[in-house]
Amino acid sequence: MAEKVLMKGNEAIAEAAIQAGCRHYFGYPITPQTEIAAYMAKRMPKIGGVFLQAESEIAAINMVYGVSAAGKRVMTSSSSPGIALKSEGISYLAGSDLPAFIVNVQRGGPGLGGIQPSQSDYWQATRAGGHGDFHVIVLAPASVQEMASLTVKAFDLADKYSMPAMILADGTIGQMMEPVSLDIGAQKTYEKPWALTGTKKQRKHNIVTSLYLQPDELERMNFERFKRYEIIEQAEPLHEAYRMEDAEICVVAFGIASRVSRNAVDAAREKGIRVGMIRPITLWPFPKKAIADAAKQVKAFISVELSMGQMIEDIELAMKSTRPVTLINRVGGMIPSPEQVLGGIEKIAGGETK
Amino acid sequence: MIVAKRPDSLLAVPTHYCPGCTHGIVHRLVAEAIDTLGIEGSAIGVAPVGCSVLAYNYFACDMIEAAHGRAPAVATGLKRANPENIVFTYQGDGDLASIGMAETVHAAARNENITIIFINNAIYGMTGGQMAPTSLPGQVTQTSPYGRDVTQCGYPVKVCEMLSQLEGPEYLARVTVNSVKNVRNAKKVIEKAFRNQIEGKGFSLVEVLSSCPTNWGMTPQNALKWIDDKMIPYYPLGVYKDRSGEEA
Numbered sequence: 310m311a312e313k314v315l316m317k318g319n320e321a322i323a324e325a326a327i328q329a330g331c332r333h334y335f336g337y338p339i340t341p342q343t344e345i346a347a348y349m350a351k352r353m354p355k356i357g358g359v360f361l362q363a364e365s366e367i368a369a370i371n372m373v374y375g376v377s378a379a380g381k382r383v384m385t386s387s388s389s390p391g392i393a394l395k396s397e398g399i400s401y402l403a404g405s406d407l408p409a410f411i412v413n414v415q416r417g418g419p420g421l422g423g424i425q426p427s428q429s430d431y432w433q434a435t436r437a438g439g440h441g442d443f444h445v446i447v448l449a450p451a452s453v454q455e456m457a458s459l460t461v462k463a464f465d466l467a468d469k470y471s472m473p474a475m476i477l478a479d480g481t482i483g484q485m486m487e488p489v490s491l492d493i494g495a496q497k498t499y500e501k502p503w504a505l506t507g508t509k510k511q512r513k514h515n516i517v518t519s520l521y522l523q524p525d526e527l528e529r530m531n532f533e534r535f536k537r538y539e540i541i542e543q544a545e546p547l548h549e550a551y552r553m554e555d556a557e558i559c560v561v562a563f564g565i566a567s568r569v570s571r572n573a574v575d576a577a578r579e580k581g582i583r584v585g586m587i588r589p590i591t592l593w594p595f596p597k598k599a600i601a602d603a604a605k606q607v608k609a610f611i612s613v614e615l616s617m618g619q620m621i622e623d624i625e626l627a628m629k630s631t632r633p634v635t636l637i638n639r640v641g642g643m644i645p646s647p648e649q650v651l652g653g654i655e656k657i658a659g660g661e662t663k
Numbered sequence: 664m665i666v667a668k669r670p671d672s673l674l675a676v677p678t679h680y681c682p683g684c685t686h687g688i689v690h691r692l693v694a695e696a697i698d699t700l701g702i703e704g705s706a707i708g709v710a711p712v713g714c715s716v717l718a719y720n721y722f723a724c725d726m727i728e729a730a731h732g733r734a735p736a737v738a739t740g741l742k743r744a745n746p747e748n749i750v751f752t753y754q755g756d757g758d759l760a761s762i763g764m765a766e767t768v769h770a771a772a773r774n775e776n777i778t779i780i781f782i783n784n785a786i787y788g789m790t791g792g793q794m795a796p797t798s799l800p801g802q803v804t805q806t807s808p809y810g811r812d813v814t815q816c817g818y819p820v821k822v823c824e825m826l827s828q829l830e831g832p833e834y835l836a837r838v839t840v841n842s843v844k845n846v847r848n849a850k851k852v853i854e855k856a857f858r859n860q861i862e863g864k865g866f867s868l869v870e871v872l873s874s875c876p877t878n879w880g881m882t883p884q885n886a887l888k889w890i891d892d893k894m895i896p897y898y899p900l901g902v903y904k905d906r907s908g909e910e911a
Contacts, residue, residue, distance in 0.1 A: 333744060359743045363736070364769035371733035371766070375709075375740020378727050379748075383740070401730050505725040505741065507705040507748050516719045518710075518728035 370398030380504025400439030404519030425642025683883025732763025
């Protein structure tokens, strides 16, 4: 069994990225994710890597674009307002079909908002923050261990599908400490014949661009990209089902909200309420099939979120509004208590659906 | 005996530039520098947003298209990924001195080992002739129809003078290409800006005063004369910083 070390969630992301072969990090300080930059600033010079504190989030994501175009694994990390600034660059990465790893350790918004945990960037992440038709792969860790393992997975998915992949975490998972194993196994390698490494006068020049002035050509690029997205939507959704075997009520929650909900589900089970939980691990692609299948079994859904209700729309879409969904939420940096979630479960179990 | 030929680093394709525009001359000088220094196989060019957005179709080396103003950040990424590559950006005045000012200043402050070719033609060309950060006081453009009013729009940005105040950059020079003599000098300066990178010296920027007959509303000949009469007095030619102490 692999050795476990005690780490903060943010540090686990940083070390896992290094283990996954990332040697280039660009970022700009913002709470609550700065531990990632601090860790990289210490580690990268010792392993022949590059840590660069950029002049802005905008510059950082464009440095990422440059390294990715050169064919190397690269990352940036930020928190909500910083990710908004990166969104143009993320669109360019997607439009140029370049892999990249982006971390959003969310804080409350909108605007400058606060610095406490939030999940209110769900729409920004899953609807793709940035202009144009595109997606990024979005992974939602619920533990420090998953901060590490999903980081490695994000690098692999980004390379496999040549597109940006994002960890959508929150301030709680980022800041808390848990034992984590960093034994990530063998690294996969991906061919990148499009990479800009110099022609060595042995091949035609490579061009990385997202500009297509002929509308039919731009349309074709969009169609082709979305064919790839369809494959991802079939092959890559991930979720955890918890106590769903005989459930009549299904709680849906990710990240820190899922940890609160797990306690609430256990407490409700103690009281004889048949409730389970589906925890999406990929937010895009959303585990639609798991939700649709659950709808055949349960009477009602509960969406537990640290937002005004964003994922709830994906739940409605996945089961085509065939079951009622209730939102249980706190926002602005507040976190629902297990008692609040249990209270909600009890109301639904008692027959109240909205 | 071959007296002149297309540089190997310039592809045999037609460009989209307007008649009389000096982009063609500067493209050729960049390509000649790449040929002369033997770096075609290791060079990577970063195209901007603006008239030269399609430069990636014209140079024979690897090329990338950057978001508006972000070319120095993209070049930083490319150079840090593979320091053996020779990375250059080719940017206009709106790209470099307006929307991308932060990237320009900080790449210079870091003495990032890249080469920047900065086309200053005092106007936004691609979008049809709007006021640029380098448009001259009183200059009539689509968005300064009564002439650039410095009380409302402020003064033009003198990029070489400004950057020369920083410790960081290795080499800053302003040239123009409106006469044979000036083209010959520009060729030497551009070559030096690339050689500096090969020698690991750091950030080298060449500002090229350029003409835009289409959006200036002039004949190509008058446009070249306008550079002499109006631009050079405001933007004096010369080497603004050279840490190696050599004259270009």
